[in-house]
Amino acid sequence: MKAVAIEFTLNGRPEAIEVQPNSLMLDVIRDQFGLTGAKRSCDAQVCGACTILMDRLPVSACTTLAAEMDGADILTIEGLAAPDGQLHPLQRSFVEMGGLQCGFCTPGFILTAHALIEDGVTDETALIEGLEGNICRCTGYRKIIEGVTAAAGEIARRD
Amino acid sequence: MTGKDSLSGSGPVGARIPRLDSYDKVTGRAGFAGDIHLPGMWHAAIVKSPVPKGRIRGIDASEALGTPGVKAVITADDLRSAPIDCADIRYGVVVRDRPILAEGRVTFQGEPVAAVVAVDRATARSAAVSVVVDVQEEPAATDLDSAMGPESPLVHEEPFEIEDAVYKSPLPLEFGESNVTLTYVTQDGDVEAALESSTRRYEASYRFPAIYQYAMEPFCSVAQVDRVGISVWSSAQHPSQVTRDLARIFDVPLAKVRVVVPYVGGGFGSKSFTHIEPLTVALAKAVGRPVRLELDIAESMTMSRRHNALARVRSGVDEHGQIIAFDIDLAYDGGAYTLLGPYVVAKGAFRGLGGYEFPNYRATSKLVFTNTSPAGSMRSVGGPQAAFALESHLDEIAHDLGVDPLDFRRNHLAARGSEFRRGRTPMDADLHDDLKMLEAIPWEGDRRDADEGGLHGTGVAMGIADPGASPVSSAVVRLNADGSLTVSVGSTEIGQGVRTVVAQIAAETLGVPFEQVAVTYTDTGYGPYDASTGASRSTTMSGLAVQRATSEIRDRVVGMASQVWGCNEEAVEISEGVVRGPGSSEPLGFFVGEHFGQRGGNFIGVGEVTAHEFPTTPAFWEVAAGVADVTVDTETGEVRVDAYRSIADVGRAVNPLLMEGQEEGAVAQGIGHTLFEALEWEDGMLMNDSMLEYRVPRISDMPTYMHGELAEAEDGPGPFGLKGAGEGGLIPVGGAVANAVFDATGVRIRELPLTPERVWRAIRGMAGGGEEGS
Numbered sequence: 001m002k003a004v005a006i007e008f009t010l011n012g013r014p015e016a017i018e019v020q021p022n023s024l025m026l027d028v029i030r031d032q033f034g035l036t037g038a039k040r041s042c043d044a045q046v047c048g049a050c051t052i053l054m055d056r057l058p059v060s061a062c063t064t065l066a067a068e069m070d071g072a073d074i075l076t077i078e079g080l081a082a083p084d085g086q087l088h089p090l091q092r093s094f095v096e097m098g099g100l101q102c103g104f105c106t107p108g109f110i111l112t113a114h115a116l117i118e119d120g121v122t123d124e125t126a127l128i129e130g131l132e133g134n135i136c137r138c139t140g141y142r143k144i145i146e147g148v149t150a151a152a153g154e155i156a157r158r159d
Numbered sequence: 160m161t162g163k164d165s166l167s168g169s170g171p172v173g174a175r176i177p178r179l180d181s182y183d184k185v186t187g188r189a190g191f192a193g194d195i196h197l198p199g200m201w202h203a204a205i206v207k208s209p210v211p212k213g214r215i216r217g218i219d220a221s222e223a224l225g226t227p228g229v230k231a232v233i234t235a236d237d238l239r240s241a242p243i244d245c246a247d248i249r250y251g252v253v254v255r256d257r258p259i260l261a262e263g264r265v266t267f268q269g270e271p272v273a274a275v276v277a278v279d280r281a282t283a284r285s286a287a288v289s290v291v292v293d294v295q296e297e298p299a300a301t302d303l304d305s306a307m308g309p310e311s312p313l314v315h316e317e318p319f320e321i322e323d324a325v326y327k328s329p330l331p332l333e334f335g336e337s338n339v340t341l342t343y344v345t346q347d348g349d350v351e352a353a354l355e356s357s358t359r360r361y362e363a364s365y366r367f368p369a370i371y372q373y374a375m376e377p378f379c380s381v382a383q384v385d386r387v388g389i390s391v392w393s394s395a396q397h398p399s400q401v402t403r404d405l406a407r408i409f410d411v412p413l414a415k416v417r418v419v420v421p422y423v424g425g426g427f428g429s430k431s432f433t434h435i436e437p438l439t440v441a442l443a444k445a446v447g448r449p450v451r452l453e454l455d456i457a458e459s460m461t462m463s464r465r466h467n468a469l470a471r472v473r474s475g476v477d478e479h480g481q482i483i484a485f486d487i488d489l490a491y492d493g494g495a496y497t498l499l500g501p502y503v504v505a506k507g508a509f510r511g512l513g514g515y516e517f518p519n520y521r522a523t524s525k526l527v528f529t530n531t532s533p534a535g536s537m538r539s540v541g542g543p544q545a546a547f548a549l550e551s552h553l554d555e556i557a558h559d560l561g562v563d564p565l566d567f568r569r570n571h572l573a574a575r576g577s578e579f580r581r582g583r584t585p586m587d588a589d590l591h592d593d594l595k596m597l598e599a600i601p602w603e604g605d606r607r608d609a610d611e612g613g614l615h616g617t618g619v620a621m622g623i624a625d626p627g628a629s630p631v632s633s634a635v636v637r638l639n640a641d642g643s644l645t646v647s648v649g650s651t652e653i654g655q656g657v658r659t660v661v662a663q664i665a666a667e668t669l670g671v672p673f674e675q676v677a678v679t680y681t682d683t684g685y686g687p688y689d690a691s692t693g694a695s696r697s698t699t700m701s702g703l704a705v706q707r708a709t710s711e712i713r714d715r716v717v718g719m720a721s722q723v724w725g726c727n728e729e730a731v732e733i734s735e736g737v738v739r740g741p742g743s744s745e746p747l748g749f750f751v752g753e754h755f756g757q758r759g760g761n762f763i764g765v766g767e768v769t770a771h772e773f774p775t776t777p778a779f780w781e782v783a784a785g786v787a788d789v790t791v792d793t794e795t796g797e798v799r800v801d802a803y804r805s806i807a808d809v810g811r812a813v814n815p816l817l818m819e820g821q822e823e824g825a826v827a828q829g830i831g832h833t834l835f836e837a838l839e840w841e842d843g844m845l846m847n848d849s850m851l852e853y854r855v856p857r858i859s860d861m862p863t864y865m866h867g868e869l870a871e872a873e874d875g876p877g878p879f880g881l882k883g884a885g886e887g888g889l890i891p892v893g894g895a896v897a898n899a900v901f902d903a904t905g906v907r908i909r910e911l912p913l914t915p916e917r918v919w920r921a922i923r924g925m926a927g928g929g930e931e932g933s
Contacts, residue, residue: 027281036194037187039424041375042456042850049375077187091185095177098816101824102654103184104375104424110185131858135850137373137425138654140823141858142865 006070011079019066026050026061037077037107048134051108052076058112077107090114090151099147101138109134113148122152172667172879175816179659189422192379192394197449201230203442204283206273206290208265211530211843212299215263218273223286228278231446235262243441246410252432253328254497256319259437265294266314266495267532268844269461274438276446299530301843303469303492306338306529314338314495314528324403325629325690328501341526343505347581348519353484357475361556365548366910368837370465372537373855376424378462379453380436382443388415389440394423396430396651397691402683404433405440417684426653428536429463431693457848463535464838466491466503470548480560482571485517489524489545496533500526507541513549514590514623515571516579530843539886542624543893550620550894565619569594584775588782588808593870597784600804600866613790616903621784622890625777626883629690630770634704636665638712638762642736642748643675649689650701651681655885656817657697661705663813664878668709670733695781695883700768706878707766715762719750779875782808783887787895791903796919798900800830802864810875810882821885822867829892831856834912
């Protein structure tokens, strides 16, 4: 197979690499860039643990070809906090509300919630609907809902 | 959920402190086994049995070996010879029956038969698919009911060696006669005579499905072998047990095996005991390089699961409506290998009797082999299966007698101090108070929209368990020269928050700010021993060891201060990292410097908990109860849990924020096995081996109203009067929801999960509606 040259923005910085046409976005982000916050779990676009934002929309990196990143703006969990380490309000809210336990699903949840909130979603019911594609096996979701709703309110007030 | 912020004082214990690992987990920095890269590391994949049972005639790996990037293909034939040199190829926590790779025969579909090592995971996995396993298929025992019959093919015909370590089987196992390998009985009184003299008798059967734990992180191990020893990084809950198995299998001293556990992406029992670590080490030895073996979900499903079960209950009440005879017969499907089976069935016997005082009772609990993937442990082993039967049955009797179901339970509760289970620890909780607390939780059903349609119902259930297995823990706490504390425990961080909780216990015990405490990750090469991380034991047992280790340091500092200042020890106190005496005060670290004669060094405190301290079991009774409010859509059969109210009797919550999270998570997993989840086999072939087909609860499945109360009577054996928790909340869910469905529809469904089809059929009186559970 012939490698494909792609250019994209990764967490705000320009990148240019060559990938195999059959390489998965998750493997490239994790292995080539060492950004391991996106996790492999279901391999089937069901659980959301591998969620990465592509042009502000959540995608399942486990079932997305790396070549599709060409020209896109990619945000992983590692790019969400401020460069000085200051947490994004969503991250802070997950910490304070106890919205995480084992932490395996957490990056995916936060990125999906981030996309929803950036899209103007603040209503709890709509947020729950938007998070239907992310599975958490530890928390029972209650504290995730509280965390996301609180952060959405805080961000709405700030904007 | 709500919990008291603090019972006494404003110290770290009782405070809603965010997890120590939260920052790293919300920024993607937290490292899991799958995130570890060692220089020169290769990747492995397993080749699986295509059938449930048969003789292996041959394994053709020629295509795989001809694939660029493939370095080796290993089968059972390679394990005993150099360079792998296994002293034994079988292991198991109770019985050494599980082979590293199937040898001679396969016993379930999906069983590892060979392994491929390649330069990367994708190459290894595609090469593994090309390996042809030629199996002469044999008749298999593919389901619980037929496996118990006299005509059934035997899963195992030969006996295996017994593992005499942490978990000893309560009874000898019997191989070769029948697939029923162990029958555990606990009883008191004369249940048959009492049944005879009963004024009313009841009899029913209940069925509970096989459940996949679905820890979101699939199994992953990295192994490196050098002249110093064996090092393994693994998603393991019980690294001390893995260390022991590796030392025995590869014939090296315990001191030369190091098992490191980074963050674990969920366990729920699936990662209890040794799974893929021996194979990963064997592969690393075979290729002379570090090797990583990372399974996918379908493969992880075959490592461990919850036992599906069939319960037959007979009971009798007297003229006053009191149960005078209770007889529960439980059969647990253990799959192809024993794993924790003997413990699961013994625990199930007690969990099937609950916290009730029955003058005559008997619980008979059987472990049955089938040619399906092995059943291991899952959150409250044997508990939800048995409690679903018990709590449904009590509900049936209460309705027949016209007694309120909650009152009916109240009439049978074991009183504090009662020896309600012969030979076991007397009841150590006030169950009446717990139920009062449950009743007091507000819920008027006013959130339900009357126009939405459907039938509404309410159901209650309790869950009383005998947890706290293997009360052996040790801890090392170091007071550093700057006054900070380093805490090391063998208990693993699987998401439950043990590192945060032991840091709180250490901070409170010595009197230092929480921010001054660090907790190391689990590493059997450096850290102290802990028997296991499970059975609601970490905060109690590891916590007790940490409290003792920290007290040792505290005593040392207080002794030094009283000498230096010439005062009584009673006059010395420590708070906020400062030691104070009459007219004097110094920071904690000052005394470390004084002792060593320079500003360096540390004080090391050691704490231990031994099994001798707990001559009777359980160490404590774990108590939970729940009330479910449901809506049943009669058109579709869909059940929705609108509200769930619960109590957990925890003695003392070290961190209510984390404790609530444990309870809420337990309820969610209970809703999973009650409404959606079931591993399904057809002729021994697993039919739903992906998360597309195996349905776990999603965010929208959660009740819109959840409220949990924590009973904190400070009456447990752990530090500050705490009892273990985290499993109990899951036990009542199945019974509470099924009882609510009965309340709504008038139809008793005795089989979980309550899928729309099953409920729809049940409402219409059609077959397949879980009418008799058999």
